Amino acid sequence: MLAQTGVRAAISSIIGKQADRRLLDALAAPKVEPFDFSLDAEGKPRKELWLDYVADLGDGWDSTYAVAQTVSRPTLTLRDETGAAYDTLGGEVLVFGGDEVYPTASVKEYQARTLQPWSSAMRGQRPPPHLFAIPGNHDWYDGLVSFIRLFCQGRNPDGWQTHQRRSYFAVKLPQGWWLLGTDMQLESDLDQPQVTYFQEIAKRIRAEDRVILCLAEPAWLMAQVRPPDSRAYLENNLTFLEDEVLGKKISVFLAGDLHHYRRHANDEGRQKIIAGGGGAFLHPTHVPRKEVALPDGFTARKCFPSTQESRRLCWRNLGLAVSSPRFGVLTGLLYVLLAWALSVNIGTASVPKALALVVGTALASPGIVLISALVILGLIAFADARFGRWRWVVGVLHGVVHLVAAFLIAWGVAHLMGSALGLSFRNPVRELLAAVLIFAGGFVAGPTIMGLYLLVSLNGFGTHANEAFSSLSIPDWKNFLRLHITPDGHLWLFPIGIRRVPRAWKPGETAREPEWVADPKDTRATPPTLIEPPIVV
Structure with a gap:
């Protein structure tokens, strides 16, 4: 598997430089229209909307399925570290934030590592959500062929409702909010059709509207935790998108790729959140050793696990x-x-x-x-x-x-x-x-x-x-985000963590249960909780 992954990564990198799949998809879907979820099925304006954001999934069964099962619950009551309880609803919109499969993309791997655990978890739980996805580097290892087939051709795998026709998207949400998802490809590059697409979308975004931007990699931190190489281009592309296309309307930046939870914020209330805990092995949170100050006054606010726990795990x-x-x-x-x-x-x-x-x-x-x-x-x-x-x-x-x-x-x-x-x-x-x-x-x-x-x-x-x-293959410390646009126009962010995922499962006994449920004999598994109190934007 390691040899095959290396060969595919090398081939996809070469092909990605010479033949960009995104250009072909742009020609096949020239129409630039946002998907409108500001209206309900009857065409009436929505007052509120729940969304779920999950990134870096499709790896180990225990970790991937534990997250999928938690996301699939119709309701979820969560407590934060102070003991305060919050009632949340399963998102009507589900966003996959990159790296939907590991280690390399193929129809077979998507089926085994992503579709099966998620369809098993959603069985009998609630109506299938509307699904949007952006690709990460692992999705690009077959030239994006399997990703496009699964998410961008109008298929509805296991009842999910897919809408996008490109590897990036724009969704209009209630109360003046927008959800945008980008595709930076293996070369950390924004292609011209994608720039044009978001320029057209930007014309429809009003001055008072606000944007949630989904990225496959956290450009604001990558240069500090990994060798700079091409990551500088990623940061430059994000700056271009923010300054030249969307302006300063981005209130929330969401990204995966780093398999943990980490939040930065500034005094204006803007948020930069890494939530890559959808199923892949845990990444440490105690790097960089000394974080360089981020632009625009963003400072570190919370990470999961803590830096002290991360150091301890390294032993x-x-x-x-x-x-x-x-x-x-x-x-x-x-x-x-x-x-x-x-x-x-x-x-x-x-x-x-x-x-x-x-x-x-x-x-x-x-x-x-x-x-x-x-x-x-x-x-x-x-x-x-x-x-x-x-x-x-x-x-x-x-x-x-x-x-x-x-x-x-x-x-x-x-x-x-x-x-x-x-x-x-x-x-x-x-x-x-x-x-x-x-x-x-x-x-x-x-x-x-x-x-x-x-x-x-x-x-x-x-x-x-x-x-x-990666050598430790830690399946625990999973996380995802639940977002709620409220009738008063605020966006509530619920960072949900699972300290220890179940290791044992038994078949669900009723049609209203998932196909597999956690075995009560696994007493070390922990319930989902809030990593920190909800963030209100």
Whole structure:
């Protein structure tokens, strides 16, 4: 799967630069009309409307289904940290905010990872919502083909009502509110037809109207948490869209891509919210280590999990052999390969003499030199680009530690074979037993060294945020947003979090229940709560 994902990512990046699917879709749907939800089915003005926003879904079953089931409930009573209770309604409009499937897009993956859990959760709950979606980078890995087929061709999968004909959209909401969704593609680029589309939409937005803007990536924070590379273009595009097309009418910015909840706000009441907790693994919230001030006075207000909890979770990397046993198999085989390539008796020598013997043998063996060089070069390439000019030093040190660990394990096993068990060098039983013991040592030492490297890198230097937490595959700390446009014209934002998702499920017993419900025996699962009190805009 990793190899296939890498190949598809490379191909989609090349194709995305040469043949932009959005240009073809713009030609197929030239009409620029917003979808009007300011009126009800009878054509009367709506006084209020409920919406749900979910991003970064379609990954693990437990996490994706827990969020889908919570969103699907007709009503949801939520309490904040003060104990205050709020009654909310399931959104008539559902917005998917990017990365609707992992790791790569295809009809099969959308069906298995997105449609099945959501249709199972919505069964018998409430009328299917009107669905709008924007693509993230994972949706673009097949050139946007599957995304367009599912969300932009008038299909109604499992009863969802789809309306958009492009990978971006504009929706007119009650009380002078607008919902806009953009598609920045893999190159973090706004294509000209999309700019033209939003320029036409901007002509229909009155001076007193306000906008909710959905982005696949949080442009305001990306340069601080990931290597800058093309992210500068993303920020420039957002600035262009805000300043030149929509003006300062954007009251709420919504984004996913980072798999946690984080909110910034300014004194004017404008909000920038990351809510990427729809189902994918958790991302840390304690990066950047020191946040650079954002433009227009935006400051950090809340994150979920807290930065202290995020730091604590990072320590789980020391148990990488348990959480990622297949990685332990890889390092175990690598250590055995290094010891086998040496093929020298070091069991009776002291550590310094054994090391000198190994170095001499290694220098005379092109195979060992090649394997060692590949290990070090691979770890240099793995080192986070945010290390800057120290990247080579970090990669070399990381590689040398693995090589030293392999040597010490091989020496210890050889010493045990010769001194304790009295097995002679080249004895077949000794060779087999030594291979098993070296593999076991590599199974534990390799992931532990890697886990320590990730722990120090993230908690000490603010690097490797993606690798350090993706290796942990934490399904908990999920979140989504529920929005309510009230009759008085205000927008209420309810950030909903699930601290620990259920791990056990049982079939729903009635037609009014989802296909699967949480098993009461799973007592560690927690109910959905408000991450912070509602935000009123």
